[in-house]
Amino acid sequence: xxxxxxxxxxxxxxxxxxxxxxxxxxxxxxxxxxxxxxxxxxxxxxxxxxxxxxxxxxxxxxxxxxxxxxxxxxxxxxxxxxxxxxxxxxxxxxxxxxxxxxxxxxxxxxxxxxxxxxxxxxxxxxxxxxxxxxxxxxxxxxxxxxxxxxxxxxxxxxxxxxxxxxxxxxxxxxxxxxxxxxxxxxxxxxxxxxxxxxxxxxxxxxxxxxxxxxxxxxxxxxxxxxxxxxxxxxxxxxxxxxxxxxxxxxxxxxxxxxxxxxxxxxxxxxxxxxxxxxxxxxxxxxxxxxxxxxxxxxxxxxxxxxxxxxxxxxxxxxxxxxxxxxxxxxxxxxxxxxxxxxxxxxxxxxxxxxxxxxxxxxxxxxxxxxxxxxxxxxxxxxxxxxxxxxxxxxxxxxxxxxxxxxxxxxxxxxxxxxxxxxxxxxxxxxxxxxxxxxxxxxxxxxxxxxxxxxxxxxxxxxxxxxxxxxxxxxxxxxxxxxxxxxxxxxxxxxxxxxxxxxxxxxxxxxxxxxxxxxxxxxxxxxxxxxxxxxxxxxxxxxxxxxxxxxxxxxxxxxx
Amino acid sequence: xxxxxxxxxxxxxxxxxxxxxxxxxxxxxxxxxxxxxxxxxxxxxxxxxxxxxxxxxxxxxxxxxxxxxxxxxxx
Ligand SMILES: Cc1ncc(C[n+]2csc(CCOP(=O)(O)OP(=O)(O)O)c2C)c(N)n1
Numbered sequence: 001x002x003x004x005x006x007x008x009x010x011x012x013x014x015x016x017x018x019x020x021x022x023x024x025x026x027x028x029x030x031x032x033x034x035x036x037x038x039x040x041x042x043x044x045x046x047x048x049x050x051x052x053x054x055x056x057x058x059x060x061x062x063x064x065x066x067x068x069x070x071x072x073x074x075x076x077x078x079x080x081x082x083x084x085x086x087x088x089x090x091x092x093x094x095x096x097x098x099x100x101x102x103x104x105x106x107x108x109x110x111x112x113x114x115x116x117x118x119x120x121x122x123x124x125x126x127x128x129x130x131x132x133x134x135x136x137x138x139x140x141x142x143x144x145x146x147x148x149x150x151x152x153x154x155x156x157x158x159x160x161x162x163x164x165x166x167x168x169x170x171x172x173x174x175x176x177x178x179x180x181x182x183x184x185x186x187x188x189x190x191x192x193x194x195x196x197x198x199x200x201x202x203x204x205x206x207x208x209x210x211x212x213x214x215x216x217x218x219x220x221x222x223x224x225x226x227x228x229x230x231x232x233x234x235x236x237x238x239x240x241x242x243x244x245x246x247x248x249x250x251x252x253x254x255x256x257x258x259x260x261x262x263x264x265x266x267x268x269x270x271x272x273x274x275x276x277x278x279x280x281x282x283x284x285x286x287x288x289x290x291x292x293x294x295x296x297x298x299x300x301x302x303x304x305x306x307x308x309x310x311x312x313x314x315x316x317x318x319x320x321x322x323x324x325x326x327x328x329x330x331x332x333x334x335x336x337x338x339x340x341x342x343x344x345x346x347x348x349x350x351x352x353x354x355x356x357x358x359x360x361x362x363x364x365x366x367x368x369x370x371x372x373x374x375x376x377x378x379x380x381x382x383x384x385x386x387x388x389x390x391x392x393x394x395x396x397x398x399x400x401x402x403x404x405x406x407x408x409x410x411x412x413x414x415x416x417x418x419x420x421x422x423x424x425x426x427x428x429x430x431x432x433x434x435x436x437x438x439x440x441x442x443x444x445x446x447x448x449x450x451x452x453x454x455x456x457x458x459x460x461x462x463x464x465x466x467x468x469x470x471x472x473x474x475x476x477x478x479x480x481x482x483x484x485x486x487x488x489x490x491x492x493x494x495x496x497x498x499x500x501x502x503x504x505x506x507x508x509x510x511x512x513x514x515x516x517x518x519x520x521x522x523x524x525x526x527x528x529x530x531x532x533x534x535x536x537x538x539x540x541x542x543x544x545x546x547x548x549x550x551x552x553x554x555x556x557x558x559x
Numbered sequence: 560x561x562x563x564x565x566x567x568x569x570x571x572x573x574x575x576x577x578x579x580x581x582x583x584x585x586x587x588x589x590x591x592x593x594x595x596x597x598x599x600x601x602x603x604x605x606x607x608x609x610x611x612x613x614x615x616x617x618x619x620x621x622x623x624x625x626x627x628x629x630x631x632x633x634x
Contacts, residue, residue, distance in 0.1 A: 119578060120585055124623040127573065144623060303617040 024070025026097030051081020056417025072110030087404025211275010379435030409438030
């Protein structure tokens with residue numbers, strides 16, 4: 001047995017059944033070992049596709065996704081997918097080939113300092129210097145990627161280590177990294193203070209973020225919410241913690257949040273924050289965010305507590321343990337919930353857009369309503385915000401979105417990973433004409449593995465979100481947003497062997513929804529939308545969340 | 560601009576020192592001075608304006624090859 005075979009065996013021992021990757025010189029011993037291993041390998045057409053597919057796989061399963069690439073350009077192509085996993089707390093194990101140890105540091109062919117390049121965007125990383133360390137490194141890689149606040153790790157494997165012979169069962173040599181601290185019980189005194197605040201608040205709001213789903217606490221959260229009966233708002237990654245339409249749910253807060261959510265938070269006297277990191281897109285102007293609210297902040301990551309907003313009560317630890325104790329508290333005042341609910345009704349989305357053209361928000365609502373329970377991936381741009389605002393979600397795990405990094409090109413590979421994670425599940429991706437082209441090569445992966453992914457391409461012939469900002473904040477000085485020379489997307493899809501359904505008028509949407517629902521194979525749904533459509537509401541950058549725009553401002557230049 | 564001293568206990572591992580020091584800079588502190596004591600401890604003097612030292616300490620403690628962080632005197 002050699003190092004590469006040991007690696008594939010250890011991956012199997014970790015319960016890995018699938019890896020996403022792309023071969024090349026320095027990783028060839030591992031590709032050779034794959035031939036005899038039980039691991040399924042998915043060949044993407046770009047390493048970024050592999051990293052994002054593993055990322056999507058991990059988001060759906062909660063288990064670490066694994067991606068493989070060669071040294072040099074293979075490793076650098078993984079970087080965006082690793083950074084995406086870092087900012088969204090996704091467990092990912094990235095394995096890169098490296099030039100042979102004696103050549104490291106000599107600018108050898110396809111040598112880059114993978115560990116140095118990825119250091120700021122991983123939880124931890126290793127160069128395997130000695131094959132005897134490999135077992136322990138792999139074991140720890142999975143523990144670190146999945147424990148506490150999940151995230152990516154990198155294992156850089158020099159080629160000479162990969163081909164070095166090892167004993168059949170080398171003994172475990174402890175690798176250098178401390179054992180994970182899995183201390184998760186929150187402080188009792190702080191818990192008491194938090195429960196007091198919950199009990200005495202007049203205008204409490206519960207703010208739920210990515211941590212609710214990451215900690216596997218969606219059901220516990222729902223039990224708490226239905227007991228406490230305070231209005232619930234979510235971050236982008238919290239979408240789905242309560243099912244769309246739930247009477248307590250005011251929607252998403254922040255830059256493209258609902259009026260009901262943003263106003264409730266701004267008026268609240270208590271904000272109960274669960275698994276959130278007070279991202280600037282969520283808080284708007286930080287020093288005017290929820291100005292009158294005491295803050296109870298529950299998070300597994302101590303470094304998030306007080307990073308952007310100092311909490312009144314900090315509960316560092318496992319959300320499950322906290323929720324369990326919160327359930328015993330008394331409900332929030334009915335009158336406050338009624339006020340928030342009235343505002344929710346007053347500002348409910350309206351879908352009666354005039355004209356013949358397709359109204360993207362309504363299409364998103366109708367399709368996600370008809371396919372409830374499907375996994376919805378999206379790319380980045382206006383369409384991503386419309387999905388968060390108008391999509392119908394039963395659970396947060398059904399909503400795959402690149403929140404922290406905002407990675408255009410995320411959608412299709414993430415959907416591929418999601419489809420591998422649930423071969424019988426329904427997976428739909430909403431993309432824009434800009435984002436689609438960023439990882440368009442992965443249509444070949446969809447075709448090769450015959451994945452029944454449905455791609456809804458909302459084509460406005462421009463980089464819509466950038467266009468909207470130029471319209472609102474740069475005095476309509478449009479710069480580098482025109483995509484009117486896009487290719488014929490149906491010809492592109494056809495060249496990959498994927499059929500296209502064309503939708504250009506509102507009257508065609510209902511039939512398209514039915515056909516998407518019925519279709520059993522991959523499908524591109526190419527939808528023409530009006531380039532002038534904008535995402536509303538919009539909180540201009542660096543303004544408080546109650547300063548929501550609902551139309552292009554007459555004069556607002558925030559440069 | 561405030562100046563602080565941090566004593567960072569490290570696992571004796573390749574890259575541990577670089578990882579700790581680069582995190583300090585990345586989180587908005589300037590490393591003014593760093594003195595190692597063997598491979599397992601480094602005393603770092605940092606400078607920053609408007610940054611939370613406690614938060615930096617927690618970020619450092621999150622690193623897998625950091626055993627612990629103590630805050631020394633500020634100047
Ligand atoms: C890789 C990458 N490059 C650039 C950006 C900046 N950016 C954010 S949204 C956007 C436009 C997206 O256009 P499109 O995919 O067509 O979606 P739309 O906004 O039109 O719905 C751009 C360029 C980004 N988020 N990611």
